Amino acid sequence: MAAAAASAVNAVNDCFSIGSTVVCTTCFNEEVEGEVLAFDHNTKMLILKCRSKSTEELSDIYAMNLSLCSNVQVIKECNGNFDDPQKLNLEQVKMRLRKTVERRQDYLKSKNADVSPEAQELYRAIAKQYGYNEVSWQGLNIQILNEVTISPPYRVDNVVSSSNNETSCNYIKRIIKQFFNTRPSPVPESGAAASTSSPSVSPTSSSLASGSPVPAN
Amino acid sequence: MMTEKLNSGHTNLTSKGIINDLQIAGNTSDDMGWKSKLKLPPKDNRFKTTDVTDTRGNEFEEFCLKRELLMGIFEKGWERPSPIQEAAIPIALSGKDVLARAKNGTGKTGAYCIPVLEQIDPTKDYIQALVMVPTRELALQTSQICIELAKHLDIRVMVTTGGTILKDDILRIYQKVQLIIATPGRILDLMDKKVADMSHCRILVLDEADKLLSLDFQGMLDHVILKLPKDPQILLFSATFPLTVKNFMEKHLREPYEINLMEELTLKGVTQYYAFVQERQKVHCLNTLFSKLQINQSIIFCNSTQRVELLAKKITELGYCCYYIHAKMAQAHRNRVFHDFRQGLCRNLVCSDLFTRGIDVQAVNVVINFDFPRMAETYLHRIGRSGRFGHLGIAINLITYEDRFDLHRIEKELGTEIKPIPKVIDPALYVANVGASVGDTCNNSDLNNSANEEGNVSK
Numbered sequence: 001m002a003a004a005a006a007s008a009v010n011a012v013n014d015c016f017s018i019g020s021t022v023v024c025t026t027c028f029n030e031e032v033e034g035e036v037l038a039f040d041h042n043t044k045m046l047i048l049k050c051r052s053k054s055t056e057e058l059s060d061i062y063a064m065n066l067s068l069c070s071n072v073q074v075i076k077e078c079n080g081n082f083d084d085p086q087k088l089n090l091e092q093v094k095m096r097l098r099k100t101v102e103r104r105q106d107y108l109k110s111k112n113a114d115v116s117p118e119a120q121e122l123y124r125a126i127a128k129q130y131g132y133n134e135v136s137w138q139g140l141n142i143q144i145l146n147e148v149t150i151s152p153p154y155r156v157d158n159v160v161s162s163s164n165n166e167t168s169c170n171y172i173k174r175i176i177k178q179f180f181n182t183r184p185s186p187v188p189e190s191g192a193a194a195s196t197s198s199p200s201v202s203p204t205s206s207s208l209a210s211g212s213p214v215p216a217n
Numbered sequence: 218m219m220t221e222k223l224n225s226g227h228t229n230l231t232s233k234g235i236i237n238d239l240q241i242a243g244n245t246s247d248d249m250g251w252k253s254k255l256k257l258p259p260k261d262n263r264f265k266t267t268d269v270t271d272t273r274g275n276e277f278e279e280f281c282l283k284r285e286l287l288m289g290i291f292e293k294g295w296e297r298p299s300p301i302q303e304a305a306i307p308i309a310l311s312g313k314d315v316l317a318r319a320k321n322g323t324g325k326t327g328a329y330c331i332p333v334l335e336q337i338d339p340t341k342d343y344i345q346a347l348v349m350v351p352t353r354e355l356a357l358q359t360s361q362i363c364i365e366l367a368k369h370l371d372i373r374v375m376v377t378t379g380g381t382i383l384k385d386d387i388l389r390i391y392q393k394v395q396l397i398i399a400t401p402g403r404i405l406d407l408m409d410k411k412v413a414d415m416s417h418c419r420i421l422v423l424d425e426a427d428k429l430l431s432l433d434f435q436g437m438l439d440h441v442i443l444k445l446p447k448d449p450q451i452l453l454f455s456a457t458f459p460l461t462v463k464n465f466m467e468k469h470l471r472e473p474y475e476i477n478l479m480e481e482l483t484l485k486g487v488t489q490y491y492a493f494v495q496e497r498q499k500v501h502c503l504n505t506l507f508s509k510l511q512i513n514q515s516i517i518f519c520n521s522t523q524r525v526e527l528l529a530k531k532i533t534e535l536g537y538c539c540y541y542i543h544a545k546m547a548q549a550h551r552n553r554v555f556h557d558f559r560q561g562l563c564r565n566l567v568c569s570d571l572f573t574r575g576i577d578v579q580a581v582n583v584v585i586n587f588d589f590p591r592m593a594e595t596y597l598h599r600i601g602r603s604g605r606f607g608h609l610g611i612a613i614n615l616i617t618y619e620d621r622f623d624l625h626r627i628e629k630e631l632g633t634e635i636k637p638i639p640k641v642i643d644p645a646l647y648v649a650n651v652g653a654s655v656g657d658t659c660n661n662s663d664l665n666n667s668a669n670e671e672g673n674v675s676k
Contacts, residue, residue, distance in 0.1 A: 091579070128273050129280070129307040145311070145474075167312025174281040 016046060019078030024048070024064050025071040032062055033075070046072075106132035115140055119154050125179050126172070148172055155180075251284060258294040269299040269323055280306050282335050285369035290331065293365050299324030301478050305452070306332050308474045315452045316466055316473040323478065329422045329452045330363050333396065336420060339371040342393035344413060346420040349441070351428035353378040353400060359424065360398040372396060377403045387412050401429065401437040408444050415444045422452045430461040442469055457594065460630070482601030484631065487584075488646045489600070490638035491614040491624060499587060499615050500531050506585065506613060507537055507565075511648045514558070514580045517567045518599050520588035528587060529567045541567040570595055582647045584612045589620040593630040611647040613638060 016022060016039040023033040024046070034048030044066040052058040066072060109132060110124045123142055127135040136143050142150040147163040156176050161169040276297055277290050298306065301319040308315055309332035319325045333346045348363075350356050360376035367374060375394040377386045379402050386403065390412055397404065397413070407413040421442070423429055429438060442449070451470050455462055456479070466473060494502050503517070517532075519525045522543035529541035540563045542551045551571065558566045559578050570590070590596045600612040614635060616624055628635050 125279075128275055129303075131273075131304070145313070165312050167310075171281070171307070171311045175279075178279075178281050 016074070017078050020074055021076040021078075022046070022048060023073050023075055024066070024069045026064070027068045027070065029070075032064065034060075034062060036078075037061070109136070112137050112140075115152070119152070121183075122150075122154055122176065122179055126175060129175065144168075144172060150176070251288065252291070255288060255291050257292060261294060272298065272300050272303045275303045280310065280331075280335075282331070283370070286331065286334055286366065289334075289366040289368045289370065290327075292368065293362075295324075295327065299327070301325055301476065302328045302331065304476045304478065305329065308476075309333075309450070309452055310335060312450055314450060314470040314473040315476065316470060317452070317454045317476040317478075318456065318458065319454065319476070319478045320456060325424070325454055326359055326362050327366075329424065329454065330359070330366055332452075333420055333422060334363065334367050334370060334372060337370075337372050337395050339395065341395070341417070343417045344390075344395060344397055344415060345418060346396045346422070347404065347415070347418050347441075347445075348396070348398040348422040348424065349401060349404070349429055349438070350398065350424045351400065351431075351434070353380060355425065356398050356400055363396060363398065367396075374398065377407065379403050401434045401441065405437055405440055408441070416446060418445050419449050420452070421445060421449050422454075424454045426453045426455040426465070427457045427459055427462055430459075430465055438465065439468075482597050484597070484601055484633045487600055487610050487612055488642075489612045489614070489633065489635040490642075491616045491635050492638045493621075494615050494617065496617055500528070500535075502615060503528075503532070503585065503587065504535055507535075510583055510611075510642065511644055512564060513582045513648070514561065514578065515565050515583040515585060516578075516581055516599075517565060517585045517587050518590070519567065519569055520590065522569055524588060525567050525569050532565065532567065537565060538563050539565040539567055542571060543569040544571060570598065582610045582649075584610065586612065586614040589614050589616055589623055590627075591623055593627045596627050597631060609647055609649065611642065 016036045018036050018038065020036045021033065022036055023031060025031055032048060032050060034050035036046065037049050038047040039045070046064040046066055048062045048064060049059045050062055052060050106127070107124075110120055110127060112120060112123070119142075123135065123137070126142065126144060130144060134145050138149070140152050142154065144150070145168065147165060148159060148161050148168055150172070151158045151160070154176065156173045159169055159173050159176065277287055277295070280298075282290075300323070301317065302324045305315055305317055305328040309329065315329075317325070317328065319328070329348070333348070337345045348359060350359055356376050356378045360374055363374045373392065373394045374396045375386075375389050376398045377389075378400045381403075383403075383406070386407060387410075390397075390407065404413065408415060423438070428434075448471065451473075453462070453466065453470065453473070492502060517528065519528055522545045525541050525543040529539050532539040540554050540558050542554045546554075555566075557563065559580075561580060567587075584600050586596075586599065590599065614620075614624065624635060
């Protein structure tokens with residue numbers, strides 16, 4: 001809001017007038033063309049409203065970092081005849097920020113440098129159902145609901161329960177079975193061998209490369 | 218709208234991934250063909266709020282449900298789980314007791330029907346699950362949903378309520394139903410007559426438990442549980458959690474998993490005071506409060522529409538700016554007045570109890586109960602704020618002699634403290650940027666005004 005207000009105040013004097021049409025070439029060599037909604041000179045961030053590629057009535061909003069754009073051109077200058085920007089629901093923005101941070105923190109909790117990427121993906125599949133607060137790493141073991149433990153190599157046979165709740169055990173076994181049945185994997189024998197050897201030799205870059213990205217929304 | 222769009226994209230990618238994985242896993246084409254043979258209803262393109270879209274991204278398939286149940290779910294038009302379904306289904310399938318708080322219309326029925334139907338063994342000809350609801354209409358509606366979901370399963374569902382012929386229900390039970398949806402009176406009757414054998418009923422669902430545990434059904438649920446096997450799994454759903462629900466939970470549920478998807482109203486950050494006054498002194502006291510407090514915006518609550526109008530008139534006569542709204546006004550007019558108030562066009566709003574989710578005007582830093590509410594829930598709605606972290610502000614309750622018991626009871630029920638109003642209220646409790654308002658501090662004067670004191674009239 002402050003940035004938008006500042007841009008509105010300096011609309012005429014700034015590098016990019018609100019309402020102008022600008023085309024940018026990003027560092028991925030993609031061209032983005034849209035109408036300027038806001039610009040912040042200090043951070044060199046430009047907000048563009050572009051026609052949506054999927055739905056005609058909607059617009060995509062792009063936040064461009066001009067420091068990383070190779071080419072920026074003003075196609076059409078605007079003389080100040082533009083609609084007032086939409087009012088922002090700041091409470092919702094705060095809530096979205098908090099939730100996004102929480103999801104990133106949850107993703108970090110699923111990381112474990114001592115186990116295979118596959119085991120970490122299984123952790124995330126289980127945490128997605130039970131909630132990240134109910135699943136944790138205990139060394140190499142996955143702990144669920146404080147009553148079920150999965151030990152390496154994280155197969156159906158490796159599930160044990162510390163309570164009388166066999167139903168919980170059985171359900172988690174079904175999750176594990178479905179997890180391995182629905183993923184492209186080599187033959188079970190070499191798969192087991194791979195997971196056995198990877199705890200000691202798995203490089204950090206490999207782990208990072210294979211981790212699935214968290215949606216940023 | 219952007220959120221909706223992004224979510225939609227994410228979901229499409231997820232669905233595509235799942236399908237590809239299934240194909241790679243080597244399932245036969247016949248196995249994969251069941252989804253293409255579904256008789257899907259028209260897609261529901263209505264706008265959906267975050268009450269039903271704000272999920273972790275699970276799909277129904279990920280819950281390891283039977284294919285026949287998945288077919289029923291998709292043919293009902295349910296594409297992916299809602300937040301309450303996502304939270305409750307895995308926990309219920311793990312055999313744990315569930316204590317869930319969710320609004321109606323957010324998929325609550327599916328949150329318990331799906332795990333119940335999944336856990337019923339169609340090859341066993343005895344009652345395996347019981348769903349208790351407080352009204353006949355809800356029983357009929359719930360049973361209809363169950364029947365549609367169980368369409369491809371060989372599960373017999375029965376609904377039994379008061380107001381129907383008892384003999385018909387008795388005949389139906391003898392057809393070996395596996396799931397019963399009932400109101401308390403009728404099912405107890407059938408149990409007492411030994412027509413309904415509950416010795417194998419290991420799942421009990423209580424929907425709208427706050428109503429089931431109210432005075433209308435006093436003691437009935439305890440009676441039902443006595444007829445069930447030891448330690449049944451209990452799934453309890455309620456929109457509110459009065460003392461009766463808490464007591465029942467502590468008595469019958471084993472370490473329940475708690476799910477709370479209602480944005481909790483909280484009294485955190487709100488400092489609450491009371492002032493003992495006589496009825497005829499209330500306007501005078503309000504005038505004193507107006508002159509002493511640093512009000513950014515305030516809401517003053519009355520208990521009736523007539524009193525709202527009378528008080529608004531008095532406040533205007535005292536020279537203060539004030540809007541008022543109450544239930545008898547047209548909805549469009551109320552919306553307009555509230556919108557203008559929210560925009561800050563007026564400092565004070567007098568109203569009766571119109572809000573169901575608490576006040577979400579951040580600029581309101583003073584709430585005054587000109588009339589004290591009788592119910593704790595009303596008090597919470599008037600003064601409570603949404604969100605986990607609360608909100609800075611004060612609440613002042615004008616208490617007459619007749620209100621003193623209500624004050625104590627509400628304090629106890631909500632677990633909060635309402636203190637006597639001090640002579641001086643620290644601005645840090647309710648004024649943002651206190652340092653910036655140096656020249657506007659409170660006068661050192663007795664807020665518990667005597668009958669003889671004349672308050673200054675000022676805007």
